[in-house]
Amino acid sequence: MGNKYILEVCAFNIQSCIVAEQVGAQRIELCDNPKEGGTTPSYGTIRRVKEKVSISLYPIIRPRAGDFLYNEDEFAIMRKDIEICKQLGCEGISTGIQLEDGSIDTERMKRLVEWAYPMGVTCHKAFDITPDPFTALEALIGCGCERILTSGLGATAADGIDTLAKLVAASAGRIIIMPGGGVRANNIGMLAEKTGAKEFHTSARTIVQSVPSAASAGLGDIYITDEKELRAILSYMK
Numbered sequence: 001m002g003n004k005y006i007l008e009v010c011a012f013n014i015q016s017c018i019v020a021e022q023v024g025a026q027r028i029e030l031c032d033n034p035k036e037g038g039t040t041p042s043y044g045t046i047r048r049v050k051e052k053v054s055i056s057l058y059p060i061i062r063p064r065a066g067d068f069l070y071n072e073d074e075f076a077i078m079r080k081d082i083e084i085c086k087q088l089g090c091e092g093i094s095t096g097i098q099l100e101d102g103s104i105d106t107e108r109m110k111r112l113v114e115w116a117y118p119m120g121v122t123c124h125k126a127f128d129i130t131p132d133p134f135t136a137l138e139a140l141i142g143c144g145c146e147r148i149l150t151s152g153l154g155a156t157a158a159d160g161i162d163t164l165a166k167l168v169a170a171s172a173g174r175i176i177i178m179p180g181g182g183v184r185a186n187n188i189g190m191l192a193e194k195t196g197a198k199e200f201h202t203s204a205r206t207i208v209q210s211v212p213s214a215a216s217a218g219l220g221d222i223y224i225t226d227e228k229e230l231r232a233i234l235s236y237m238k
Contacts, residue, residue: 010203016225027056036065061095096126122147147176156182185232
């Protein structure tokens, strides 16, 4: 595929961030709470990751699980978390905010972009629940976002491949369209060829078996980036 491609890894812990850098990924989207689709990681996590890895770091700014309709208090939390990311030297953030009809809340999205500057801003998959992706595309360009993470409104990027291709064409170089959702070694070549995208997003995650006592206590699973799968994806991008 050539080295003109960029791979972003969605990581849920510092171990996955270290693996992502070691195998050659170019950027990390750092999240907490994988079962909830990702929420803002802690200050301590962001700081330690910045100390341990040198590739670009984009923490997700999402104060809770659920929809992307945020009240005044939640919006204030987002601002403070953005300030922390800036203080810690992050290269960007991943975030999104919507109105009740599902469309992009352009006024508040513009404010998030302003608060983040000079960091870059990716609109995460809040984009995928908008009623009209092409209207949302233009809105996000107007807001100053540099990138949209999307599965083309499909359950996976492979399902939304036709819409992804249309979004890449409609973007006309004004914003980056980054397919994500089920991106794996067995479909990365097809996605690159058929969408024309140059950046891709994957978690390539697997579940690490917890110790028996933890599992029996219902303490939850540990998700970590599968190094073998990530290497296989990156092999198509060189």
